[in-house]
Amino acid sequence: MGRQIKTHIRLMIINILILSPSVYAVASQALLGCDDRCGDLQIPYPFGTREGCYLNKNFLITCNTTHFDPPRPFLRTGNIQVTNISISGELQILHFGAKDCYPKNNSLDARRTSATLNLSTFTVSSTKNKFTVIGCDTYAFLSGQIEGQSYRTACVALCDNITTVRDGACSGNGCCQLDIPSGLKGLRYRVRSFDNHTDVFSFNPCGYAFVTEEDKFHFSAAYIRNFPQRQVPVVLDWGISNTTCSTANNKSNCICGPNSMMVNVLPDGSEYRCGCLDGFEGNPYLPRGCQDIDECRDERLNDCKFECVNTKGNYTCNCPEGFKGDGRRGGEGCTRSSKSFVQVIIGVSVGFTVLVIGSTWLYLGYRKWKLIKLKEKFFEENGGLMLQRHLSQWKSSTDTVTIFTQEELDKATNKYDESAVIGKGGYGTVYKGILPDGSVVAIKKSKLVDQSQTSQFINEVIVLSQINHRNVVKLLGCCLETQVPLLVYEFVTNGTLFDHIHDTTKHVPLSWKARLRIALETAGVISYLHSSASTPIIHRDIKTTNILLDDNYNAKVSDFGASKLVPLDQTQLSTMVQGTLGYLDPEYLLTSELTEKSDVYSFGIVLLELITGKKAVSFEGPEAERNLAMYVLCAMKEDRLGEVVEKGMAREGEFEQIKDVGKVARKCLRISGEERPSMKEVVMELEGLRVMAEHEWVDEENLVADGASNIFVVSGSTNVVDDSMKVQVLPLIHDGR
The missing domain is CATH 1.10.510.10 (Transferase(Phosphotransferase) domain 1)
Known part of the structure; x- marks a missing residue:
């Protein structure tokens, strides 16, 4: 029985130490010594940013650090921006659409653009994308190749009045959508008008056509007047050419690493992907292959009732001493072995004693922990973490902002007595307070806030931390350890x-x-x-x-x-x-x-x-x-x-x-x-x-400008200067406006 209790305690400690599944190795990884990121994009092998870091030139990612900050990744050496790469075989990109616009005089001088997506080694995902046409006098062609054969289709979008067009509807009235066939490559699409938009020009001067990720496009009737997106998201499918198998050391598994398997992508076997075996995770294209998952680190990955023991690609469940069975919740579980009555009594007595001592210790520790966590809870709910993140982002300093305690502000306002109220607004109530040093302040107490109101509160702190001006109400400090957030300002005495x-x-x-x-x-x-x-x-x-x-x-x-x-x-x-x-x-x-x-x-x-x-x-x-x-x-x-x-x-x-x-x-x-x-x-x-x-005129040697902003005029140029600077002002000529 004593060993059983120790086993329980050990399992409790293990569960407390487990933070989340994020402790496992991340699947997307680059080759050793190669950059694995470009801006916000994680780049896993077989993709890479320089020679020696990618499988072949089809998987080159150009990281443009010259013209963009943060850097932007582009496919190969072109202008197609990559937004996500998935080891499972998907590539998300941004691509331009086609447009057909007409001038007001309805002349034939239409502004037309076509669009192509000619990536021979990648196919357009048939499950994630739609061919979309927007307009009221518009038709568009989509062409490409499927397994070397030409493919062509078209979609028509018509309407007589914009009031008939409905948001979210793409069945032909103002918006038309078609499925993408499987295996489509080498896209090209063009958009045209039946009648140069003559009858619909007042509300629809342009027609648009593009292939886009279905889940990220939601049609709006406002797009009839103007479609604002120059680029739309597209999902491509990628695979490894089977020609790599001829140079691979492992002919049966080609370039797939250890603990992985090869899966054909196309029916003819011309392309394949690598995937981790069950019980493994990581990047299967790397030389080290997939790594074993420790299912015992997360109870959601195993069904052990008591003790879990990790094995390569799997795990086993053990029963405590004195029990037998498979140890699984959905299986036999663990049943007690036959023991003497004396052993049971001794075990129960020892267990009870340990339980009482442990419970007392846990209770005392819990009370102390609860007091600490309550303040941490209010700090987080009041946006403290958000405030820290934003102040760091904006390079602000909190050196001049006082962090007040709850007790200080309770005393300053006589526990927020109604007689101390000096104003009420949409975000809360303002109280007049007197600090221990005798200074008078205004304390802004927010309402019980939801997430949006917390953002408003933190926004005010962030904004005020950026401002240093004598005609702006000065922020003196804040208090975040109370149920509602508090801001402390200088007290302005004369009302609004x-x-x-x-x-x-x-x-x-x-x-x-x-x-x-x-x-x-x-x-x-x-x-x-x-x-x-x-x-x-x-x-x-x-x-x-x-x-x-x-x-x-x-x-x-x-x-x-x-x-x-x-x-x-x-x-x-x-x-x-x-x-x-x-x-x-x-x-x-x-x-x-x-x-x-x-x-x-x-x-x-x-x-x-x-x-x-x-x-x-x-x-x-x-x-x-x-x-x-x-x-x-x-x-x-x-x-x-x-x-x-x-x-x-x-x-x-x-x-x-x-x-x-x-x-x-x-x-x-x-x-x-x-x-x-x-x-x-x-x-x-x-x-x-x-x-x-x-x-009528001002002596340029003696005038010192005052007010909220000072004016400096020389040879017809005027500049706003700092409040504290003495400036010379030449006569201003009133223009009569």
């Missing part, structure tokens, strides 16, 4: 710009001079985010409630929960539309393509609020005034801006300046994002208006 504009019962109305300065500081922050941050940032929720004011009425931009970091090689991002009604860029709302010009549009709405004192969207007044942008732009068009400017705000002589700021807002609110100015240009125009209002 929204309150100061729209709640005059509690706040003194802002003068036009103060409003212009706040607008300039806010514009400077956005320009900094777009142009000067280490990684460009799109705020995505610029509005007056996210602009705080300190005691000196300096602007502090806040709430980066919806912001986006923009990779340096991209100018736009496709995202789920987020923002606030009334401030949303209509172009972004229509296309879901987020650009820096979306922030420009939102800032234009803020300028209109500062000018008019009205809300971006209001359902309280007349219908014509519900949408602030339409209301003010209409008034400006009819030269009635004076009617919408907030009464009593501007002093004498400031109305012309307000009109000029209104013109800046109008530029920001242009429907097309490309026609809107950049935030740098907005800053320069606002700064120019402010300087011209204060000085």
Whole structure:
């Protein structure tokens, strides 16, 4: 009995140490001394990136490190990008499709491209791919060879009205699909129009044809207007030519390594693949062949009830001492051998004693472990691992971010008493807190979050870690060991710009001079985010409630929960539309393509609020005034801006300046994002208006620019410079726009 208990304990320890099946050798491996990766692609032999590392030139992978970062792999020496290589005989690539487009005048000068995929040693997978045609006046041919014989087929896609086309349906109405026959090589496909798209040009100027992986293509009716993909994924089947058998040392198994077998791919036996024998894994093409799987390391790979013993290519099950049988759960199992009654009593007594001692030890250890794991659990659920990964990716530093304990923040907010609440939003509640050193902070407590809200929380930390600007609310630290994540900010004392504009019962109305300065500081922050941050940032929720004011009425931009970091090689991002009604860029709302010009549009709405004192969207007044942008732009068009400017705000002589700021807002609110100015240009125009209002000319030796962004003008060139720099400003000439 004592040995049985020891066996149980040993098996428990083994099971705890097993992490996952990933401890086994990975199947895809290169030859010794050869590169096994190109960028994100793992390259197993018989494929390789240089001579001596691949079986023959058909399996060459060219790793382009010159023009791409990270590097990109291409098949042989061509332009076909490889995305995955499977030892089981599949090769995933990206390939161009064919296109047939017509100009507006319906002339015969059509823009046509055909496509070929002439890889004689590879066949197009008949089980994974489909020949696909998209259009409403479109037909396409597919040709190739099967076992040396020519093959040809065609597919037709028609429709009279785009409203009849359904997403996901490829039965001929707007989209047509055909199966790929087995063994097809040397593809070529062309696409044409029956009537030059004459009757359908308004919604379908082009037809498209391509072969693509079926599981990765989902037809959308929007593709009728424009199919955005230049390349589509295709799956190829590969095998080893039987000519390699003539040079192989093992004629019966050709180049297949030890513990593997040869399987014919084609009926005529002209190609074969290698596969590991049962109980083995690895790369069967390598000289060392497949390796034994230790089934005993994972209970999912064996059915032993007690003890598992690994053998080459298999395993056996043993019964504990005093038991007999095959030891398998689905077999005989283990049954007790005949023993004396005294031995049983002694075994039970010893076992019970060990069990009590062990249980007590485990219980005490479990309590201690549970306390540690609870904090680790909250850390992970609150996105701690995600935060660490992203900060490392963006090369951020947490040296200046304080990690607060749960007890510190409980005490600072009097356990989050309602009297400490200073604001509530979509992502949680903000509390006023007082730290032990007497400093006042704002503590943002997120709601009980799901995964998407955790991403919003971590996103705000990442974005704020990239920002260093005096007009941005400073992140002081965070706490991740609580059930909900917490962020600690500097406390901004004077409320939001929204309150100061729209709640005059509690706040003194802002003068036009103060409003212009706040607008300039806010514009400077956005320009900094777009142009000067280490990684460009799109705020995505610029509005007056996210602009705080300190005691000196300096602007502090806040709430980066919806912001986006923009990779340096991209100018736009496709995202789920987020923002606030009334401030949303209509172009972004229509296309879901987020650009820096979306922030420009939102800032234009803020300028209109500062000018008019009205809300971006209001359902309280007349219908014509519900949408602030339409209301003010209409008034400006009819030269009635004076009617919408907030009464009593501007002093004498400031109305012309307000009109000029209104013109800046109008530029920001242009429907097309490309026609809107950049935030740098907005800053320069606002700064120019402010300087011209204060000085007819400026002594270039004494002027020190202030505000959120500073302007440096020499010989007609204008640049945004750092806040801390003293700059010389020459007179700006107002262009009357």
